[in-house]
Amino acid sequence: xxxxxxxxxGLVQPGGSLRLSCAAxxxxxNPYWMSWVRQAPGKGLEWVANIKQDGSETxxxxxxxxRFTISxxxxxTSLYLEMNSLRAEDTAVYYCARVVRGGYSTYYFDYWGQxxxxxxxx
Amino acid sequence: xxxxxQEPSFSVSPGGTVTLTCGLSSGSVxxxxxxxxxxxxxxxxxxxxxxxxxxxxxxxxDRFSGSILGNKAALTITGAQADDECDYYCVLYMGNGIxxxxxxxxxxxx
Numbered sequence: 001x002x003x004x005x006x007x008x009x010g011l012v013q014p015g016g017s018l019r020l021s022c023a024a025x026x027x028x029x030n031p032y033w034m035s036w037v038r039q040a041p042g043k044g045l046e047w048v049a050n051i052k053q054d055g056s057e058t059x060x061x062x063x064x065x066x067r068f069t070i071s072x073x074x075x076x077t078s079l080y081l082e083m084n085s086l087r088a089e090d091t092a093v094y095y096c097a098r099v100v101r102g103g104y105s106t107y108y109f110d111y112w113g114q115x116x117x118x119x120x121x122x
Numbered sequence: 123x124x125x126x127x128q129e130p131s132f133s134v135s136p137g138g139t140v141t142l143t144c145g146l147s148s149g150s151v152x153x154x155x156x157x158x159x160x161x162x163x164x165x166x167x168x169x170x171x172x173x174x175x176x177x178x179x180x181x182x183x184d185r186f187s188g189s190i191l192g193n194k195a196a197l198t199i200t201g202a203q204a205d206d207e208c209d210y211y212c213v214l215y216m217g218n219g220i221x222x223x224x225x226x227x228x229x230x231x232x
Contacts, residue, residue, distance in 0.1 A: 044209075047213075
């Protein structure tokens with residue numbers, strides 16, 4: 001059974017840092033792109049970052065470029081999101097999601113974690 | 123930046139049929155954007171419904187179908203049920219590693 005379990009959320013002051021982790025199990029981690037998607041309170045889903053299967057390339061939504069870093073540890077089958085210079089508008093539930101590229105013939109999220117709440121407030 | 127558009131809200135009667143759409147602020151949606159659709163009950167994790175325009179995810183009933191209608195991607199729900207009342211999101215893949223979510227449609231079944 002595919003499982004994605006996020007951890008590391010919490011309350012942080014504006015300008016602070018936080019690192020989210022996503023422990024993956026039940027599937028071979030290496031061949032998949034992975035993603036972080038967030039949802040601010042009462043708002044819609046917003047894609048945040050992607051990482052290719054081998055970690056060679058990463059992609060970010062404009063609002064987090066230069067502040068967030070996505071990474072993965074294949075040996076630990078874990079995905080990470082390092083978040084720096086946090087702002088109030090980064091407050092959201094952050095979901096880890098597995099991405100299906102199908103040999104670059106498609107793109108979709110097929111499995112989601114339960115989410116980790118990040119609150120940026122003083 | 124490209125905006126993916128969805129109806130903010132929609133209403134359907136129990137047993138009825140509803141079509142939600144997913145468009146672009148500029149241009150037409152085609153299969154090349156690999157449209158996908160997700161269902162989310164408030165407070166719950168999103169559930170994948172449709173991918174690659176019209177392929178149902180495992181376990182999704184055939185009441186849900188995806189297509190391209192005109193210049194938009196579409197999600198059609200036939201025989202709407204009370205537990206279909208939730209939020210629906212589309213995603214379009216823009217290429218270069220960038221997907222974009224639509225703003226979501228809140229579906230009411232009444």
